[in-house]
Amino acid sequence: MSVRFRMSGGRYVEAVSDAAFGLGPGECLALVGESGCGKSVLASALLGLLPGNAETTGSARLGDGLDLLAADEKTLARTVRGRRVGLVPQSPAAHLTPVRTVRSHLEETVRELTGTRDARAAAEAAAARAAFPESHLDHHPHQLSGGLAQRAATALALIGDAPLLLADEPTTGLDRDLVERTVDELRAHTRDAGRALLVITHDLAAAQRIADTVAVMYAGRIVELAPAATFFGTPGPRHPYARGLLDALPERAFTPIPGAPPELGDLPPGCAFAARCALADDTCRAGRPPLTEGVACHRA
Numbered sequence: 001m002s003v004r005f006r007m008s009g010g011r012y013v014e015a016v017s018d019a020a021f022g023l024g025p026g027e028c029l030a031l032v033g034e035s036g037c038g039k040s041v042l043a044s045a046l047l048g049l050l051p052g053n054a055e056t057t058g059s060a061r062l063g064d065g066l067d068l069l070a071a072d073e074k075t076l077a078r079t080v081r082g083r084r085v086g087l088v089p090q091s092p093a094a095h096l097t098p099v100r101t102v103r104s105h106l107e108e109t110v111r112e113l114t115g116t117r118d119a120r121a122a123a124e125a126a127a128a129r130a131a132f133p134e135s136h137l138d139h140h141p142h143q144l145s146g147g148l149a150q151r152a153a154t155a156l157a158l159i160g161d162a163p164l165l166l167a168d169e170p171t172t173g174l175d176r177d178l179v180e181r182t183v184d185e186l187r188a189h190t191r192d193a194g195r196a197l198l199v200i201t202h203d204l205a206a207a208q209r210i211a212d213t214v215a216v217m218y219a220g221r222i223v224e225l226a227p228a229a230t231f232f233g234t235p236g237p238r239h240p241y242a243r244g245l246l247d248a249l250p251e252r253a254f255t256p257i258p259g260a261p262p263e264l265g266d267l268p269p270g271c272a273f274a275a276r277c278a279l280a281d282d283t284c285r286a287g288r289p290p291l292t293e294g295v296a297c298h299r300a
């Protein structure tokens, strides 16, 4: 799938270019990459939540054959969002209604998605599943810390038992032990019940803990797609950008990648990482490397 945004003056921002991956029941794929590389746009496209200036091409098929990119708004609203594809949104506080309590959000979602009669008990069970404290259920969104808002959003996303769960930065604002608890809960929720999980994250430690497969995105493209065990273990990442991401970690070399990513409205003709890459040569600057056997690099 690809997504681009039409801008004034006939310009385009190429937010996602030719992203291709599969995700089976019980599997978790972690989509990692720097801020602005297109991760959230990809997730929004899967839920039909892109703004009006977005254009999508390609397809994104659920196991039952429904193409999420081609589905109309009625289908998405009535049968997809929350039911077939769940979302833990980025910036959860902004997704909660300010004048309603967390309990009210949870009970409404329970009633809407499950038809359960005892919405109060089901809402409390949903909160417990995401480690949201019962003592805060009657609080409004502005009374929640970032971490609590995150857990409220996770609780809401799990209610519909959707076969595909998208979690966009589900551990932002959480302490490390809560990060581990949250990812373990998401993992158990999907693996044990044969659901699929697409996690978007900056947190490589969380990705390592949760993922079967890692997709590294750079400037709108997936530049490496690898089993998590080989990516985080031996032989490690193959793309120089992916190696740079791991080397930037404090527990590894603690060496940042020099420079900054290119503007998605002004991408170079060759490899978008070439300007920051110590291995780049003329071939890299001339032509864009396709994703071949899991890596998009002329020098890998």
Ligand SMILES: Nc1ncnc2c1ncn2[C@@H]1O[C@H](COP(=O)(O)OP(=O)(O)OP(=O)(O)O)[C@@H](O)[C@H]1O
Pocket: 005, 013, 015, 033, 034, 035, 036, 037, 038, 039, 040, 041, 042, 051, 053, 090, 264
């Ligand atoms: N409505 C829009 N019009 C134009 N460009 C947009 C629009 N929405 C997003 N973009 C651009 O698409 C690119 C990808 O954004 P996206 O939010 O997916 O990044 P991200 O990888 O999720 O970053 P972060 O981790 O910070 O959320 C960014 O360059 C952003 O500016």
